[in-house]
Amino acid sequence: MIIFGASGHGKVIADLLQVGQQEVVTFLDDNPKVDTLLGIPVYHSSEFKQMNDFHMLIGVGNNLIRKKISTLFKVKFAIGIHPTVVISSHHSIGEGSVVMAGVLINPDAIIGKHCILNTGCIVEHDCRIEDYVHISPGVSLAGNVSVGEGTHIGIGSSVIQGIKIGKWVTIGAGSVVIRDVPDYAVVVGNPGKIIKYHSSDE
Secondary structure, eight states, rough: OEEOOHHHHHHHHHHHHHHHTOOOOEESSSSOSEEEETTTTEEEEEGGGGGGGGGEEEOOOOOHHHHHHHOOOOOOEEOOEOOEEESSSSSOTTTTOOOOOEEEEEEEEEETOOOOTTTOEOOTTTTTOOOOOOOOETTETTTTEEETOOOOEOOOEEEETOOOOOOOOOTTTEEOOOOBTTTTTEEEOOOOOOOOOSOOOO
């Protein structure tokens, strides 16, 4: 396995894989700051010529950058799931997504490509999470919540059942979302309120 991104998020993915008895061959990075990470060698992406021989996960937390990287490399993307995850047999997870320690995924949840389900989050039944979403540690999504492409839900937030969150939304840490959220909105507080809008997914 190869991890693109030799930083904090990449380190967590490497640990996830190692706990699951999967070998991490190397980290790749376009601007490497270290020669090794967790004892694993780090190479500039241009220096590593065997990329197509391995599966890859992207160890970058920024949703937009992760999307751009996923389109640059024509490689086989893996799925990373920590052994402590509690996950229904009735689910779908897209390529490139990672599911961290202590996550709970209930029946008929659908997770898109290159998503991050971070430590201890809860994704209840019938949730729909589109590509490049980051669900932060400790987030709780009640049943039948939908989350649009590229959205980031901040640490410790809660979303009540049936809510629709648009694409490239930012939900601030600790927010409580009780109303639908339109595309590009920035939401904070309890109850969550829109404070501004992103101009686009860029």
